[in-house]
Amino acid sequence: MSIADNITVVRNRIDAALARRRSIGLETGSVKLVAVTKNQGVMAVQAAIGAGIDCIGENRVQEALTKQDDIGRSVEWHLLGHLQTNKARQAVAAFDLIHSVDSERLAVELDKAAAKLGKRQAVLLQVNIAGEETKFGIDADQTFRLADKIMSFDHLELSGLMTIAPYFEDTEESRPVFQQMYQLFTRLRSENGANTNITWLSMGMTNDYQVAIEEGSNLVRIGTAIFGPRQY
Ligand SMILES: *Cc1c(COP(=O)(O)O)cnc(C)c1O
DSSP states (O other): OOHHHHHHHHHHHHHHHHHHHHHTTOOOOOOEEEEEOTTOOHHHHHHHHHTTOOEEEESOHHHHHHHHHHHOSSSEEEEOSOOOGGGHHHHHHHOSEEEEEOOHHHHHHHHHHHHHTTOOEEEEEEBOTTOOTTSOSBOGGGHHHHHHHHHTOTTEEEEEEEOOOOOOSSGGGGHHHHHHHHHHHHHHHHHHGGGSOOOEEEOOOTTTHHHHHHTTOOEEEESHHHHOSOOO
8 A cells, every 4th residue: 555545544443532532422623643753765755745644753853853954844744753952953953843742951042042033832741641660751640830941931832732642452452541641631721821832732643543532632643654764
């Protein structure tokens, strides 16, 4: 199957998952699809854009910058991977949305970098909802404190939350994790009212996006299902 065919399959599955959520009376909007192009070449990225993808996700600043030389900035670029504070400035210059803010120290550096570049940087807080030692992200109980901090910065815009669920062979096992994230997200939105732009709940990858959408995700990050296995 071609990249375009794969995208069609993914979009159909997104729609089907939304329909299941709606059929049990839960709130649904639309779902944003980010094509994750880490370890994929420029031709693959171009094929995805040719098939209607308008948002590209990368894990590393340098890899994104290299691809942007060829692809340009007419699509959105999202940073998904862990960010070191010394790359804050490059990241602010390169990305429309940074999903991986996981410390106050990083938020401070991003705010400074955005101020220098005259930009308001949209960010998500990465939550390590399952408390896995191997994963980046803040603990769930730190979410509100760090969210308040970010909202106090002039050059950052808190746009929502992101999580990477633990990998389960049986994706049903990830459902409670996604439910907890959705609760955190709705609480964050309701506590902050209309004067914020908390929009995105970024959760769901190739293995688990359908369950994530059933549980309220509105932004999925898909690599393998679009491009096939990555070559390392
Ligand atoms: C690699 C990656 C993805 C995409 O993973 P697939 O399983 O290939 O869909 C999504 N989010 C993050 C943070 C990633 O690092």
